[in-house]
Amino acid sequence: MNVILIAALLVFxxxxxxxxxxxxxxxxxxxxxxxxxxxxxxxRVDLWQARRxxxxxxxxxxxxxxxxxxxxxx
Amino acid sequence: MLGRALGFSDPxxxxxxxxxxxxxxxxxxxxxxxxxxxxxxxxxVVDQTWKAGKWGANGGDNRQGxxxxxxxxxxxxxxxxxGNQPGELRRLLQGGVAAWNxxxxxxRRPGAVTVPEVAFDPGYHRPVPPGALxxxxxxxxxKRAADGTLxxxxxxxxxxxxxxxxxxxxxxxxxxxxxxxxxxxAGAPVDLPAPLKRRLLRYxxxxxxxxxxxVWSPEQIRSERLTLTVESVTESSLxxxxxxxxxxxxEADPATARCGLQGNLAGIVTYDRAKGTFTxxxxxxxxxxxxxxxxHNPVSREGxxxxxxxxxxxxGADVDAVPPQGARMLQPYLQP
Numbered sequence: 001m002n003v004i005l006i007a008a009l010l011v012f013x014x015x016x017x018x019x020x021x022x023x024x025x026x027x028x029x030x031x032x033x034x035x036x037x038x039x040x041x042x043x044r045v046d047l048w049q050a051r052r053x054x055x056x057x058x059x060x061x062x063x064x065x066x067x068x069x070x071x072x073x074x
Numbered sequence: 075m076l077g078r079a080l081g082f083s084d085p086x087x088x089x090x091x092x093x094x095x096x097x098x099x100x101x102x103x104x105x106x107x108x109x110x111x112x113x114x115x116x117x118x119v120v121d122q123t124w125k126a127g128k129w130g131a132n133g134g135d136n137r138q139g140x141x142x143x144x145x146x147x148x149x150x151x152x153x154x155x156x157g158n159q160p161g162e163l164r165r166l167l168q169g170g171v172a173a174w175n176x177x178x179x180x181x182r183r184p185g186a187v188t189v190p191e192v193a194f195d196p197g198y199h200r201p202v203p204p205g206a207l208x209x210x211x212x213x214x215x216x217k218r219a220a221d222g223t224l225x226x227x228x229x230x231x232x233x234x235x236x237x238x239x240x241x242x243x244x245x246x247x248x249x250x251x252x253x254x255x256x257x258x259x260a261g262a263p264v265d266l267p268a269p270l271k272r273r274l275l276r277y278x279x280x281x282x283x284x285x286x287x288x289v290w291s292p293e294q295i296r297s298e299r300l301t302l303t304v305e306s307v308t309e310s311s312l313x314x315x316x317x318x319x320x321x322x323x324x325e326a327d328p329a330t331a332r333c334g335l336q337g338n339l340a341g342i343v344t345y346d347r348a349k350g351t352f353t354x355x356x357x358x359x360x361x362x363x364x365x366x367x368x369x370h371n372p373v374s375r376e377g378x379x380x381x382x383x384x385x386x387x388x389x390g391a392d393v394d395a396v397p398p399q400g401a402r403m404l405q406p407y408l409q410p
Contacts, residue, residue, distance in 0.1 A: 016224055017338040017360045019315055025358045028226055029214045029382035031238040038082035041091045043099050045392050048112045050098035051189050055145035058184035060174045062095045062167065063119075063141040068286045069101040070079070072241050073399040 045071060078234065084160035090167045094174075095142070103402055106133035110195035115147055122149035142170030145187040150174055158234050200397035200404065205247030208388035209355055211398075213239040215283050216360065216380040224360060224380060231284045231374065241287075242398045243278050243385060245270060246408065250352060254345060255304065258312050264302045271300055272410040277400035279320060279335060281363040281381050285371030287399055289406075296321040296328060300339070310348055316341030316357055324365070337361020341385075352387060359383040 017025065044050035047063065054061045064070050081087060091097045105116045106129070117129060120137050128134045140163070142150040150173040153166050180186060202208055215236060217227035229236055249270040255262065275295050280287040300318040307313075316339065323334035341357035364378040388394035401407045 017340045017358060019317075019340045019342050022340060022342055022356055022358055025224070025360065025382060026356060026384045026386070028216070028224065029238065029358065029384040030212045031240075032226075034083070035079075035237040037088065038079040039393075040088055041082060041097050043097050043392070045099055045396050047098055047100055047105065047116065048189070048192065048194075050096050051115070051145055054096035055187040055189050056184055057096060058182055058186065059094065059096050060142055060144050060150055060170060062091060062097045062170065063100055063143070064082070064097070065100045065102050065105065065141065066078070066138050067102045067136050068399060069396050070099040071393050071396045072101070073239060073282055073286050 043071065045069075078158050079237070080158045080235070081160045081163035084164065087160060087163050087167060090164070090171070094171050095167070099396075101396075102136050102138050103133075104198045104200070106137050108195045108198045110199075111190075111192040113195065113198070118147050119143050119149060123152050140166060142166065142173070144174070144177070144181070145189065146181070148177075200401050202395060202397075203244060203246055203408070207245040207250050207352060207355065208390075208394045209243040209245065209357075209385045210388050210394070211241040211243050211278060212384045213241070213281070213283065214382050215375065216382050218380060224382070227375075227379070229375065231372075236283055236374065239283055241278070241282075242388065242394065242396060243274065244398055244401070244408075245355075253302065253314075253343075254312070258304050258307045260304055260307050262304045264304060264314065266300055266302055269409055271298070273400075273407065274300075275320060275322065276410050277398065277407060278385075279322060279359060279361070279383065280367055281335060281361075281374065282368070282371070282399075283374040283381065285366070285374075286368060288366075288368030288371070289400060290322050290367065294322055294324055296323050296326065302343070310346065311353075312345040312347065314341075314343040314345070316343060320359070320361070324367070331365070333365025333367050335361045335363045335381075337380075339383075355385065355387045357383075357385040 050061055119141060125137050139152055139154040141152040150170045151166055215227040215229060216224050219225050249267045252267050253264055255264060275298055276290045298320045303315050305313045305315045319338045321328055321336045323331035325331040328334050328336055337360050339357060339359040342354060344354040346353050360380055360382050362378045363381045366373045
């Protein structure tokens with residue numbers, strides 16, 4: 001019984017991280033559709049350029065400010 | 075990323091921001107410290123709120139929040155950290171639109187404000203280094219199913235769902251050029267430049283599902299094996315395979331270390347010989363992680379849990395101009 005259990009662990013929890021599994025693992029890890037809706041917003045990443053764009057368009061700005069960039073680790 | 079983006083996923087919020095505003099993101103760590111016109115403008119906006127003053131020599135208090143203001147810098151409305159509250163965010167934006175519309179038409183017209191060219195404070199401005207490759211980095215909490223296969227682990231931290239975390243990694247021009255052998259041969263190993271290897275290990279292989287990542291010290295790299303091999307060679311392209319394993323831990327014995335990471339990685343990299351550019355840089359790391367490396371960040375999940383990292387080439391989109399989190403301290407990041 002123990003031999004079977006150990007063998008199963010080796011097969012399934014052993015090295016799943018192989019190049020042939022790369023696409024599956026990438027899909028598993030990357031943001032899912034429901035996690036990317038906020039990225040439909042045309043976020044600028046440079047406050048000064050955003051200010052220029054706002055002045056040109058005649059629109060107000062919204063700044064989403066985090067300690068850690070919201071488009072990164074924020 | 076915590077579910078702070080939840081509010082910005084609301085369809086009405088998305089519509090308002092697309093149609094009524096110029097939306098911009100900012101890392102407060104840089105913005106409150108900048109000694110240039112950008113920092114001056116930012117401080118002038120914030121100083122119209124309850125967060126006014128207290129700037130201090132090094133930026134002072136953090137100014138996280140959501141701010142609506144005019145191109146001239148006149149505050150319309152602001153709130154702190156409501157990115158995970160769609161209703162509050164909708165009300166904030168609607169209030170911002172109403173305040174904007176109350177301004178005189180002359181102040182709102184396109185071109186009413188002239189924004190000059192300015193020089194950026196090099197201490198707190200992080201453009202992509204010339205010629206560097208930008209890799210997008212994603213990180214997600216995983217779990218093992220009953221049969222041992224890996225699957226996503228959807229969990230919350232506080233009341234916020236924990237989504238895939240994002241970052242970017244830089245590969246400097248001299249580093250990626252060193253990956254291209256003058257006379258490539260299938261099966262031949264390629265040495266990863268030491269700074270690149272250390273940058274990945276110390277700054278990017280760090281669990282940061284619910285906070286800002288820490289940095290592993292050099293001695294906390296307990297073991298590492300990153301093997302890049304030329305898999306195939308044609309007249310037009312090279313294809314590489316990356317394999318490896320890594321153990322990072324705060325103490326020498328990973329079994330008892332306060333914080334650690336132990337896992338395996340694999341990757342496929344392709345290079346276009348005619349164009350002289352990399353066309354694919356896919357790398358995945360799956361590691362059991364425990365503890366929190368950054369002492370002021372919480373532990374995301376109790377115990378040892380699998381976490382997945384995925385890296386891929388950026389496309390040159392705006393988002394790829396956001397610097398790696400680790401590049402706040404630029405020189406140590408570039409030469410780790």
